Amino acid sequence: MTLAPTGPTAHRVFGRLPSFDPDQAEIVLEPEKPGNGYWVGCPSVLHDEAQGVYWLTYRRRRPRGEDADRGWRCAVAKSTDGLHFQDVWSVEKQELETTSMERFSLLPAPDGGYLLYLSYVDPADNRWRIDVIEAERPEELDVRKTAPALTAESTGTEGVKDPYTLRIGPAVYLFASYASGGLSDEDLQRGHANADIYNTGVTTHPTGLATSLDGRTFAWQGPVFDVGSGWDRYQARLNTVLPLGGAYLSMYDGSGDVTENYEERTGLAISHDLRQWHSLTPDRPWITSPYATGSLRYFDAVPQDGETWLYFEFARPDGSHDLRRTRIAH
Numbered sequence: 670m671t672l673a674p675t676g677p678t679a680h681r682v683f684g685r686l687p688s689f690d691p692d693q694a695e696i697v698l699e700p701e702k703p704g705n706g707y708w709v710g711c712p713s714v715l716h717d718e719a720q721g722v723y724w725l726t727y728r729r730r731r732p733r734g735e736d737a738d739r740g741w742r743c744a745v746a747k748s749t750d751g752l753h754f755q756d757v758w759s760v761e762k763q764e765l766e767t768t769s770m771e772r773f774s775l776l777p778a779p780d781g782g783y784l785l786y787l788s789y790v791d792p793a794d795n796r797w798r799i800d801v802i803e804a805e806r807p808e809e810l811d812v813r814k815t816a817p818a819l820t821a822e823s824t825g826t827e828g829v830k831d832p833y834t835l836r837i838g839p840a841v842y843l844f845a846s847y848a849s850g851g852l853s854d855e856d857l858q859r860g861h862a863n864a865d866i867y868n869t870g871v872t873t874h875p876t877g878l879a880t881s882l883d884g885r886t887f888a889w890q891g892p893v894f895d896v897g898s899g900w901d902r903y904q905a906r907l908n909t910v911l912p913l914g915g916a917y918l919s920m921y922d923g924s925g926d927v928t929e930n931y932e933e934r935t936g937l938a939i940s941h942d943l944r945q946w947h948s949l950t951p952d953r954p955w956i957t958s959p960y961a962t963g964s965l966r967y968f969d970a971v972p973q974d975g976e977t978w979l980y981f982e983f984a985r986p987d988g989s990h991d992l993r994r995t996r997i998a999h
Contacts, residue, residue: 691958691965691983694995695752698727700985705961706732708990710982711743711772713833714751714969723748723971724807725980726773726785727992737762739769739865745785745807751971751978752994757808764812766792768864772831772967776841776884778803784884785810786818786843788830795864796821797828799845801885819845819879824889826850827857827866829877833969834884835910841881842943844893846906849873867904870927874904878944894938894946900925900953901936907946908935908968911977916941920968923954932964932984958984975999 700707711728729742741762746754762770770789778784782805791798800815819829827848834843849872852860860866867874876894879887896905901923911918917940922933934957936950949955957963964984971978977997982990 688956689979689995689997691956691981691993691995692960694979694981694983694993696991697725697752697754697980697994698992700989700991701729701731703985703987703989704732705988706730706735708982710990710992711831711967712969712980712982712992713772713774714971714978714980715775715777716751716971716973717777721749723751723754724775725754726775728771728773730769740771740789741769743770743773743787745773745775745810747807758810760787760812762789765789765815768792768795771797772833774832774834774843775807776834776836778884779836779839779841779882781805783807783810784834786832786834787812787815788832788845790864791820794821795861796866797830797848799829799832799843803885816885818843818885818887819889821848823887824877824879826877827852827860827872830867831906833908833910836884837943839882841884841887842910843879843881843887844876844907844910845879846874846904847877847892849875868927868930870903873902874906876905876907876921876946890944893940893944894921897923897948897951899951900934901948901951903927903929904933905936905938905948906933907938908966909970910943911970911972913939917943919946920955920970921946921948922966929962932962933966934963935965935968935981960984960986961988964990 708730715724744759748754767789799819801818856871860871878890906922934954961984
């Protein structure tokens with residue numbers, strides 16, 4: 670059944686997640702410099718309730734043409750209050766011999782320790798891929814021990830990136846943005862010439878799902894959330910999953926064409942089974958920044974007692990992006 674973005678279902682969703690002013694949200698991390706292309710964001714947040722600790726993965730980016738440009742540094746940071754974080758581990762792109770990195774995601778391993786999922790451009794073929802590293806503690810992660818989780822070859826796509834992971838029962842679910850396949854030889858060459866097919870316009874970028882029982886070996890389930898026909902017709906990237914009374918709610922990043930790549934805005938989607946998602950905001954984004962391009966992207970949501978904490982990447986007046994948190998009361 671296709672869910673419409675109006676009526677009782679939509680009313681319950683928006684009632685549970687009211688709008689807010691992102692300009693008033695708390696700043697978690699500042700960009701390296703002012704100006705377009707200097708961004709800090711791609712947050713993924715894991716709350717370890719037993720230890721009273723919040724783990725944040727995030728990325729720093731520089732404009733193309735700058736020294737160590739594009740996604741040049743990713744880190745895992747630790748906090749006891751969910752706002753003030755200190756890095757405990759980091760990697761720079763030369764350690765992976767890559768041209769760029771994007772969103773990482775940290776998850777407890779089923780048998781103890783932690784699993785870190787990394788997305789970066791494969792130096793062998795210029796396609797985005799997702800790898801996994803495991804360690805007893807995040808401080809002990811070692812990029813020399815990465816193993817493939819999802820690749821263009823294993824998914825039948827032209828690249829996969831930006832993992833969002835969660836565990837439900839024994840299963841690990843990994844949602845990833847992917848570059849659709851079926852391209853002509855000419856488009857393939859053009860799409861991978863600059864090591865970022867997402868920034869070429871030769872294909873669209875829906876969300877796919879992979880599943881695993883051990884968090885290391887994944888089976889690609891295929892597309893679960895397609896691009897729309899309006900403001901989100903170029904990219905539709907699921908970012909986070911919240912239980913919603915028998916269903917699931919997600920914020921997703923959308924863009925209308927390649928000119929909005931890197932500057933996505935946020936919509937809402939709903940699913941009853943995690944395998945078929947439907948947009949609740951097909952006509953316009955749910956929320957945007959009031960500044961620059963309006964970009965507001967890469968949400969992650971952390972349920973708390975009586976609240977939901979939302980982390981996101983936010984466009985500032987000078988075109989840079991910072992990382993913010995807001996707290997929504999239930």
